[in-house]
Amino acid sequence: MAKSFYNKLKIINDPVYGFINVPSELHFDLLQHPYLQRLRRIKQLGLSHYVYPGATHTRFEHVLGAMHLLNSAITELRKKGHQINEEERLAALTAILLHDLGHGPYSHTLEGILLENVNHEEMSVLLMEKINEEFGGRISLAIDIFKNNYSKKFLHKLVSSQLDTDRLDYLKRDSFYSGVTEGGIGTDRIIKMLNVADDELVIEEKGIYSAEQFLVARRIMYWQVYLHKTVIAAEEMLKRAIKRANEEAHKNGVFATPALGYFFDHNLKGIEEVNSGPLYPYTMEAYTKLDDTDIIVSLKEWSNHSDIVLSEISKRLINRNLFHVDISNKPFDEKKISNLKEKVVSKYKISGDDADYFVFSDRIKNKAYSIGKDNQITVLFKNGKTADIAEASDLSNIIALSETVEKYYLCYPKDVV
Amino acid sequence: MAKSFYNKLKIINDPVYGFINVPSELHFDLLQHPYLQRLRRIKQLGLSHYVYPGATHTRFEHVLGAMHLLNSAITELRKKGHQINEEERLAALTAILLHDLGHGPYSHTLEGILLENVNHEEMSVLLMEKINEEFGGRISLAIDIFKNNYSKKFLHKLVSSQLDTDRLDYLKRDSFYSGVTEGGIGTDRIIKMLNVADDELVIEEKGIYSAEQFLVARRIMYWQVYLHKTVIAAEEMLKRAIKRANEEAHKNGVFATPALGYFFDHNLKGIEEVNSGPLYPYTMEAYTKLDDTDIIVSLKEWSNHSDIVLSEISKRLINRNLFHVDISNKPFDEKKISNLKEKVVSKYKISGDDADYFVFSDRIKNKAYSIGKDNQITVLFKNGKTADIAEASDLSNIIALSETVEKYYLCYPKDVV
Amino acid sequence: MAKSFYNKLKIINDPVYGFINVPSELHFDLLQHPYLQRLRRIKQLGLSHYVYPGATHTRFEHVLGAMHLLNSAITELRKKGHQINEEERLAALTAILLHDLGHGPYSHTLEGILLENVNHEEMSVLLMEKINEEFGGRISLAIDIFKNNYSKKFLHKLVSSQLDTDRLDYLKRDSFYSGVTEGGIGTDRIIKMLNVADDELVIEEKGIYSAEQFLVARRIMYWQVYLHKTVIAAEEMLKRAIKRANEEAHKNGVFATPALGYFFDHNLKGIEEVNSGPLYPYTMEAYTKLDDTDIIVSLKEWSNHSDIVLSEISKRLINRNLFHVDISNKPFDEKKISNLKEKVVSKYKISGDDADYFVFSDRIKNKAYSIGKDNQITVLFKNGKTADIAEASDLSNIIALSETVEKYYLCYPKDVV
Amino acid sequence: MAKSFYNKLKIINDPVYGFINVPSELHFDLLQHPYLQRLRRIKQLGLSHYVYPGATHTRFEHVLGAMHLLNSAITELRKKGHQINEEERLAALTAILLHDLGHGPYSHTLEGILLENVNHEEMSVLLMEKINEEFGGRISLAIDIFKNNYSKKFLHKLVSSQLDTDRLDYLKRDSFYSGVTEGGIGTDRIIKMLNVADDELVIEEKGIYSAEQFLVARRIMYWQVYLHKTVIAAEEMLKRAIKRANEEAHKNGVFATPALGYFFDHNLKGIEEVNSGPLYPYTMEAYTKLDDTDIIVSLKEWSNHSDIVLSEISKRLINRNLFHVDISNKPFDEKKISNLKEKVVSKYKISGDDADYFVFSDRIKNKAYSIGKDNQITVLFKNGKTADIAEASDLSNIIALSETVEKYYLCYPKDVV
Numbered sequence A, B, C, D: 001m002a003k004s005f006y007n008k009l010k011i012i013n014d015p016v017y018g019f020i021n022v023p024s025e026l027h028f029d030l031l032q033h034p035y036l037q038r039l040r041r042i043k044q045l046g047l048s049h050y051v052y053p054g055a056t057h058t059r060f061e062h063v064l065g066a067m068h069l070l071n072s073a074i075t076e077l078r079k080k081g082h083q084i085n086e087e088e089r090l091a092a093l094t095a096i097l098l099h100d101l102g103h104g105p106y107s108h109t110l111e112g113i114l115l116e117n118v119n120h121e122e123m124s125v126l127l128m129e130k131i132n133e134e135f136g137g138r139i140s141l142a143i144d145i146f147k148n149n150y151s152k153k154f155l156h157k158l159v160s161s162q163l164d165t166d167r168l169d170y171l172k173r174d175s176f177y178s179g180v181t182e183g184g185i186g187t188d189r190i191i192k193m194l195n196v197a198d199d200e201l202v203i204e205e206k207g208i209y210s211a212e213q214f215l216v217a218r219r220i221m222y223w224q225v226y227l228h229k230t231v232i233a234a235e236e237m238l239k240r241a242i243k244r245a246n247e248e249a250h251k252n253g254v255f256a257t258p259a260l261g262y263f264f265d266h267n268l269k270g271i272e273e274v275n276s277g278p279l280y281p282y283t284m285e286a287y288t289k290l291d292d293t294d295i296i297v298s299l300k301e302w303s304n305h306s307d308i309v310l311s312e313i314s315k316r317l318i319n320r321n322l323f324h325v326d327i328s329n330k331p332f333d334e335k336k337i338s339n340l341k342e343k344v345v346s347k348y349k350i351s352g353d354d355a356d357y358f359v360f361s362d363r364i365k366n367k368a369y370s371i372g373k374d375n376q377i378t379v380l381f382k383n384g385k386t387a388d389i390a391e392a393s394d395l396s397n398i399i400a401l402s403e404t405v406e407k408y409y410l411c412y413p414k415d416v417v
Helices: A025-032 A034-041 A059-079 A086-098 A120-134 A140-146 A153-159 A165-178 A187-193 A205-226 A229-251 A258-266 A270-275 A282-287 A292-302 A308-318 A334-348 A397-401 B025-031 B034-041 B059-079 B086-098 B120-134 B140-146 B153-159 B165-178 B187-193 B205-226 B229-251 B258-266 B271-275 B282-287 B292-302 B308-318 B334-348 B397-401 C025-032 C034-041 C059-079 C086-098 C120-134 C140-146 C153-159 C165-178 C187-193 C205-226 C229-251 C258-266 C270-275 C282-287 C292-302 C308-318 C334-348 C397-401 D025-031 D034-041 D059-079 D086-098 D120-134 D140-146 D153-159 D165-178 D187-193 D205-226 D229-251 D258-266 D270-275 D282-287 D292-302 D308-318 D334-348 D397-401
Strands: A011-014 A018-021 A194-197 A200-204 A324-328 A360-366 A378-380 A386-388 A405-412 B011-014 B018-021 B194-197 B200-204 B324-328 B360-366 B378-380 B386-388 B405-412 C011-014 C018-021 C194-197 C200-204 C324-328 C360-366 C378-380 C386-388 C405-412 D011-014 D018-021 D194-197 D200-204 D324-328 D360-366 D378-380 D386-388 D405-412
Touching: A011 A059, A018 A059, A018 C187, A025 A034, A025 A086, A034 A059, A034 A120, A059 A086, A059 A153, A059 A165, A059 A187, A059 A194, A086 A120, A086 A140, A086 A153, A120 A140, A120 A270, A120 A282, A140 A153, A153 A165, A153 A200, A165 A187, A165 A205, A187 A194, A187 A200, A187 A205, A187 C018, A194 A378, A200 A205, A205 A360, A205 A378, A205 A397, A205 D205, A229 A258, A229 A292, A229 A308, A229 A324, A229 A360, A229 A405, A258 A282, A258 A292, A258 B292, A270 A282, A292 A308, A292 B258, A292 B292, A308 A334, A334 A405, A397 D397, B011 B059, B018 B059, B018 D187, B025 B034, B025 B086, B034 B059, B034 B086, B034 B120, B059 B086, B059 B153, B059 B165, B059 B187, B059 B194, B086 B120, B086 B140, B086 B153, B120 B140, B120 B271, B120 B282, B140 B153, B153 B165, B153 B200, B165 B187, B165 B205, B187 B194, B187 B200, B187 B205, B187 D018, B194 B378, B200 B205, B205 B360, B205 B378, B205 B397, B205 C205, B229 B258, B229 B292, B229 B308, B229 B324, B229 B360, B229 B405, B258 B282, B258 B292, B271 B282, B292 B308, B308 B334, B334 B405, B397 C397, C011 C059, C018 C059, C025 C034, C025 C086, C034 C059, C034 C086, C034 C120, C059 C086, C059 C153, C059 C165, C059 C187, C059 C194, C086 C120, C086 C140, C086 C153, C120 C140, C120 C270, C120 C282, C140 C153, C153 C165, C153 C200, C165 C187, C165 C205, C187 C194, C187 C200, C187 C205, C194 C378, C200 C205, C205 C360, C205 C378, C205 C397, C229 C258, C229 C292, C229 C308, C229 C324, C229 C360, C229 C405, C258 C282, C258 C292, C258 D292, C270 C282, C292 C308, C292 D258, C292 D292, C308 C334, C334 C405, D011 D059, D018 D059, D025 D034, D025 D086, D034 D059, D034 D086, D034 D120, D059 D086, D059 D153, D059 D165, D059 D187, D059 D194, D086 D120, D086 D140, D086 D153, D120 D140, D120 D270, D120 D282, D140 D153, D153 D165, D153 D200, D165 D187, D165 D205, D187 D194, D187 D200, D187 D205, D194 D378, D200 D205, D205 D360, D205 D378, D205 D397, D229 D258, D229 D292, D229 D308, D229 D324, D229 D360, D229 D405, D258 D282, D258 D292, D270 D282, D292 D308, D308 D334, D334 D405
Parallel strands: A200 A378, B200 B378, C200 C378, D200 D378
Antiparallel strands: A011 A018, A194 A200, A324 A405, A360 A405, A378 A386, B011 B018, B194 B200, B324 B405, B360 B405, B378 B386, C011 C018, C194 C200, C324 C405, C360 C405, C378 C386, D011 D018, D194 D200, D324 D405, D360 D405, D378 D386
16 A cells, blocks of 8 residues: 655754755655664764763764755756756665665774674665665665766765765764864855766865865864764773673673674674675674664673673773873883783783783874875866866865874773873 | 862863853762763653654753753852852752653653652652762752752752753753754743742743743643654553563563563562662662663564564564554544554454554643742742742733643554554 | 856855845846845844844845745745746745835834835835836736735735745844844744645644744744834934934934935825825935935934934934833823923923923834734644634634733933932 | 942843853943944944845944953963953953954955054054043053053953954854854864963963864955955945045045045044044044944945046945956956956046056955964963974964965956956
């Protein structure tokens, strides 16, 4: 019995943009799919809410918002005379709506941990293909656009590039929810300035300041939010808790929610093991059952585990009693690190190897803009010529933004000092 | 080793107010307490995010926001010459910070379900008293204020009344996150207009329009968000899933996360059973381990349970495939209801009694303002006289707002029709 | 030489809505017309900026905003299947763009003062007709819609009714610029809920709470902003300054800017004297030269005039040293008034008659909603029936909002007391 | 008869910050002073509202906002242990409140035109000193702070430097009213990060990203708003209209409002002629009577003047029929310019010299940050050391921002081409 689309939900309230229209009945049905509903249970910013309590927003909201922006962008490009037919429009909207299906619990935090050597884009493709089977091939064009196999390359750029609607939404949204207002960007103005030249997505010359501000805002969000030192501590601790629990699972046994337990049982590596072989399609099924809640419930149990490493890290994560973090522009002194480890060994009565769970140091880096890559930001001048934004700007500013910034962090329990 | 407060976190970013100051080292330590950290895992608006995807904010943010507003209110009252000493200020801030400790998973949704005949305020008092023990009696005054046992009654009113900072924050915040902007209120203006007369918290005459708008906004938020028909469907389904799982736990056994399982095992009734007897303090401990994630993980498992009632409701909840809801100003026709139940019995091959899990009807009601109760909103006139706002207004509007609005809903699976 | 529209300004930045599109080349040309540019020099809220310093926004912005909302409303109605052809759409947008052309300096403040018995709508029609001549009849349909002479009555209602896009914009905008956030309304939601039934503009049942909030917000804006007692004092003083200067012009002579002087010279009454007779079209020309700046420049000069009544009021207005205002629910005691007048007579050495310039009392009134008038707000129920919102609501609230609220004010120089 | 401060206006609504408190009775009285009230009649952004219609905000709002931010900054510095006594606090607040008194009509637009070789800061000092006389020396300390004659230099830096509260407010406010949201800055965060080291105002290390974003936002506002090519055209046209009217005043006579006429009559040069000599204090008096409205009323009259140069420019300004502007990174070809002038000579039948009024070209430049000047932005590291932000940053970004960007513009009437 076919329900008419008119009777289905068509408008969704969004605190960032006001209202988001569901573009078609197909998109409505995709939104109802369990794979997409699962994104409601995955926080967009992993553990950033430990620093910015408002940042509890989910991947679900993000993909809706990105779809909304992509729709505006297409409206704009059509106004400028670019041919985008209705099928292409809907397919591009599908591609962005589904582009984050492959994220695991806490978004990027556990990427490559639960499924070694598997990134979330690969999983997104698998899950899109699964949905495509269910939907009788109706999202094939969307998958082509997502994989950059479609002739109109600029559609792919709208979905995935250094100026895609994915970034436009997440910067706007993450700034909104974190309260880091200076990370906000002029999405509306940028979208008005988008154009297409030689099948490339470009930004018109007069949008250059908005694009620069977008890059600066992105860098702020990286250092102020995504790579905030306390967030790093929390996310590194979570990775270590999962790793340790996995080890314990194979030693003395450990509690795990059913969805999480599957991954401890099998320890898969590489997308091939997910996509074929004896565990196909079970791994995909397990993956689509897994979300943030499995991690929290497990951490709560692990807080009482007999293994001090696992219980200590888990308890600290649940109660936000995080390790202390030092940040430096230079690598930390090895002596300082080994000294801290000794104290940890003594305090917790653990082995020297296990001290690595409590004291660890690594490098973080970020660059706001990558020059000259395939996905460069291209500026369109009034005379019809184009150039990489780094060259187009009168300023050496963009070039400065393309330098990689590296920092070093050192985490350890404050109370051993 | 005493860390200086200066080195501790003192400012928290909040998307609604910008920055929130942690008022003292005591409050910092309270914020670090596991009971308060747990509020990070309890959504402020239960399942409203199923209709308003942005509404994933938590009780944790709310209590911070309410504390922030209460602090502003005290600053204002001091300016107007009212004596509030530093101890009283800090105690009132503690009281509001802790006032929601007693909430269970999904806030109000499961209140009275997991612990029969226990409301969240009773639990809040128990947990405050527990913390007070740990803190050597340092929050006694806060508890007195919360329980309205302190001489300056207006401090209690700031924490709990029809114009308290609890409501001021939640309306502002819930409006912000849901995107229902017209439910927003002028918190700043209302706070500027607060005063004290005869130990009563009052609002000055010129704040009367802001207070009226506050009541109207509250009604909008009730009908548009808190009692949105889809939210009712989701929350009623959740109550039924928990009830059914509890029954199954005692019949064929059922998966439950450890924290949830405790409540199925013991089926406690009344605050006395929590606060004394053989299970004291275990119930409190279990309660403070329980949060939204236990419910989600359990629902995901129940989706595959052999009991069709439990699995069907659970699966629908997880995938947001909710029952359809009709709303009416009159009770629904009994015949229509029994007819729907028959269809459900036939479709799901269940007993007539079990049909109550799929087809149910009840009354919802709300009044925006309660006249003449102990916690009336009192207006202070320029001449020093006071009156209930319903009498003070030139308008019959407030009286209209004090009428109870009743509606009836009927839930059922759309696909049986 | 025809410039292409593509090269003309097409997008206008608006702090309230982000971007406003100029819908066509005709609208671009209308925007360039001196009559419309003049609205840049007329403050939307008269002298309200004396209380709310941010409220310096102009009629120009307001008509752009109202046009933007009307365009959204038409998009919505078309989605719901209502036939609105392109000519009708553009004409409706023209009507709203031009609907405020007839406003004089400080919007409503001097309405009926400079041109007795002439209201701004009448002037708007005259000016539209003048433009229509210049544009070769291209805005005839817009004028028909504005004058409610067009068959599709709902188009007129979008331009002028109790739920028109004029009100939707001014409430949103005035709330934004005054900072009275609680006067804000959910324009987006209201527009999504608009529909047409029996050629009537209606609001769908589920929009009823938003419509109620709109009425309450409107009342707040009336009492908090438009009829704020200090605003009343300022605007009444301005009326008196103009009246006195006019009298002086015919006695001892008075400075006036050329545009203002014309009106002192002729003292016209009624729209007929504007629209025909010996002074046609000179009065219209003079009127379209007149704006807020003529008033300010004249007041500055009058501050030094030999007539104490004129100079005192003018100086006070320029320096915002306004008369004191008392507000009461009852008329003020005549004795109190005459007593104040005596003091003024004595202080300023003026006649008893002239005391009326310094001491005056009157009634202000407002009702948030008018039941059953031609322009009632009509609710469309799901079953297709319609009703006046006052009857449609479950609540007696709307009926309460339709009561007229009356207040009395008394103005006088504070320093005579 | 002393009115108590309690009965005076103490809170002002501001759309940007919500509420602004008037800090003391002295500040209340200063706000009432005609010099300050005059700022209500001077637009903050000159003619930028011709491009951004919302940008009609005034210097009055800006100085209130800057005072509000400076107060927050002092609260913050006190929290960090810096001694700022109550007298110093109030004096700093006075200094920022009065810092813009010296602005003339349309803010910077006519600076140096009506009073040659006089800048607005000089006039501000004169007017402050005048007020100081009236107030019996009560604002002497404020003047010392403003002139950087007070021992605690950091107080002056809060009022005037590359990271002063003047800039913090105007960027935030101009971004708000123009709708150029990406020019917005994190004022709250920057203020929280302010500190004092060696009597210097500094920003703490962790505020470095916010400070960078502030500089980038400032550059955006320069190129997108303050130096928008259409704004340049309008402001240059206004300068020319004033210059021409002044010439005409001495030839054939010209209308001028009384306040403006004074400056045509005397053609003063240098602050000495204002501050002493035969015209003291008349020039100051005339200056404080002059505002935006004098310009508009005069332009409206000049539109009908017999001098075609004056009337054409005036009419175009009033009706926003502005000259066309080309922008280039290189100087414009002299031939192109002389060619345009010939066309103008032919079209308007004017002399070759007068063609300069219609066709003109110049250079505009801006740098976002000046390294190493007295008023550099200084970063305070955790180890107590300080450095210029350009050196402190890991990035070459700030150095890039300190490069001067130069552009060339060419204005001419579009219709001669």
